[in-house]
Amino acid sequence: MTTNLDTVGEVRDFLRLCLNPGPRRTGRTVAQLAKVMPDWLAERLTAHAPHLTELREAAVRAEAEAARARKAYADALGAWITEETTQ
Template identity: 65%
Template sequence: MQLQTPEEVRGFLRLCLDPGLGRKKRSVTQLALIMPDWLATPLTEHAPHLAELRDAVDRAEAAATEARAAYTEGLWAWIADETTVRKGCG
């Protein structure tokens, strides 16, 4: 299948959402989460605003990953301190 026109890309994405008899349908949310770069590239060529939105999602996910790591580190430091205090008091 060629993905050179907006219609071809839309058609392929529709197939990804509903692959047909006996195959599980996907939601648009599921498709967005699993979309490979080889498919995102022709999509964003025809819909550049979606590239900007995908970049925003990637940045937000990276920030969330950093925030989770900082929280985890802070939580561990707090737990370690609490454990030390309890051992010293008991």
């Protein structure tokens, strides 16, 4: 089955298939799907649901900021453990 995901129905059907791919195949939650959704699929989705674009972009920015914060914490923790800082 090949589809271009041109209609709302095609996109919804494909996303439903991603959530529940069928017997003997592992499904996923909507949260898991949102996290692993490739850009090409997100583009098709937002073509039909533009209100989701800003939310996805905010989530991507927040994840990047969280990654920077985790790195800063790990760097500071490492420095503290090795006594490279007195703070």
